Amino acid sequence: MEQPKSTLSRPSRAPGIVLLVAVIAGAGALGWWLRSRQPPPPPGAPAAAPAPSAAAPDAGPDAPPPSPADQRALVEAMSGNALFRRWVGEGDLLRRWVVVTDNLAEGVSPRAQLGALAPERPFSVLEQGGETVIAPAAYHRYDDVGDVVASLDAAAAARCYRALHGMLAAGYRALGYPGADLDAVTARALRRLADAPAKDGPIAVRKEEGAYVFADERLEALGPVEKHLLRMGPRNARIVQAKARELLVALGMSASGNAPR
Template identity: 40%
Template sequence: APPAPPAVQLSGTDPRVRDLLKGLSSDADFARWLDSEDLARRFAASVNLIAEGQSPRMPLSFMAPAGAFRVTKRQGRTVGSAESHTRYDGVTRVIVSLDAKAVGQVYQELKPLLDAAHAELAPPGRSLEATLSQAIGRLTRVPIPKTSPELTAKGALYVYVDPELEALGAAEKHLLRMGPVNMRKVQAKLTELSAALGLPSQGQARQP
């Protein structure tokens, strides 16, 4: 029998990953994101978490917006402030700046590496494509609110008054906190990226 192919080594791959990724966007913040370590594992971890509806805050710590989430009163309702949404403008700008066609090409080049990183975390038998498809589907199906969703204080946190929104996973709530303008841009880009990656088409956001 032919010898088994050598296992893909993930350690020490950051320089190659950075070199391939740097051409995907000319945005300075994207270049800063690429300074992070263990990029393949970060990607796999974040996709797995989002696919499960969990927060990808840890592996995507470099994307965290500055400042704190703030609320305001509008017509007697407590809602997220406009400033809370604009904190995510930079993240949205970087995501929108990605060259989808180039992402598809780089994905194919890095696929063995990403598959190896994904296999460390994913449930047995689940492919990277399935995880990516599930993650993107979760985010593109989040309904874009027509008006700012009402919030209510619960201890030190704020929760959504609408039980449907409150029932969403942490990953979806991250997207909601970006505000409707950023949500539309990110969801449109995710749909474009999904097509570039050759993933099954995703359901679109419901317009309430």
């Protein structure tokens, strides 16, 4: 089915920068999801042992899933940003993470999975040099999300991904990809972000059927993920791209293909 045309006057429900948060934070978010489903200890039960350091060596592919305490330590080591902590505390995160990864790898906007992260302020434009361009205020709507991405520790995120790899892979296969390679899909998703165009200076737009589209046909011809990054503005787009490259390195994935973990 043909995808609906993405336009600038319809506020993005899942901007590209948020997609990176989902890719990076998904494994950690799963830890919160699993921990929230654990029954409370019976009355009088001994207190849980302190969570181990998240700097422990990476788990091997056949290692058992980490305990809820270990999962929490892995998540918290990724970022101390309050907005990040709130996002990863949302429910149904295992399924949302693998769906977002799949969508991003295929260049499809996963807006249905990330609607709660849409900016509250509306898109805006201004007149400049005889053209209608995206207003700086439209970019600033995403600065808080850009700060979250910048705050993420790529090495800690990679440890979390490896520790929860088996559960994440099973969740991805359950989407209908029995022979899928989670690492290959993750690498493809991150490379799409790393390779997306970033543009300095004003970006001209024009009205078409009551909505704003990019005036430059080359930009308008880009996919939904790449368009979302452009709408975030050069500052936030480059934060996303830099973090995607950091993750590719931390996960042992090359710029053109994934290497063994």
